[in-house]
Amino acid sequence: MLDQYMEVSGGSDQWITVKDLRTFFQLDDSASPPISGFLQRINHGPFLTCQYRVTRIEKMIVDIPHPRMIKRYLITRRPGSCKKAETSSR
Numbered sequence: 001m002l003d004q005y006m007e008v009s010g011g012s013d014q015w016i017t018v019k020d021l022r023t024f025f026q027l028d029d030s031a032s033p034p035i036s037g038f039l040q041r042i043n044h045g046p047f048l049t050c051q052y053r054v055t056r057i058e059k060m061i062v063d064i065p066h067p068r069m070i071k072r073y074l075i076t077r078r079p080g081s082c083k084k085a086e087t088s089s090r
Contacts (some may be wrong), residue, residue: 013076039073
């Protein structure tokens with residue numbers, strides 16, 4: 001999902017929130033914990049099937065719809081990662 005989101009939104013380094021991913025994929029609130037957990041996982045260690053990683057996490061306070069703290073994640077492409085080239089054997 002993260003690969004698809006990053007490709008559609010330009011594929012460059014960018015800050016995202018869990019809500020950004022939920023909105024993009026039209027998911028309900030129950031998807032937040034798994035998304036957040038995955039982003040935490042690719043922050044703490046390699047996740048080789050994903051070409052992106054979380055390089056930084058920041059906590060921020062938002063006031064809408066009510067005051068609360070959320071996290072935003074800086075997503076970057078892993079060095080040396082690229083899409084696997086399709087090869088054909090003849």
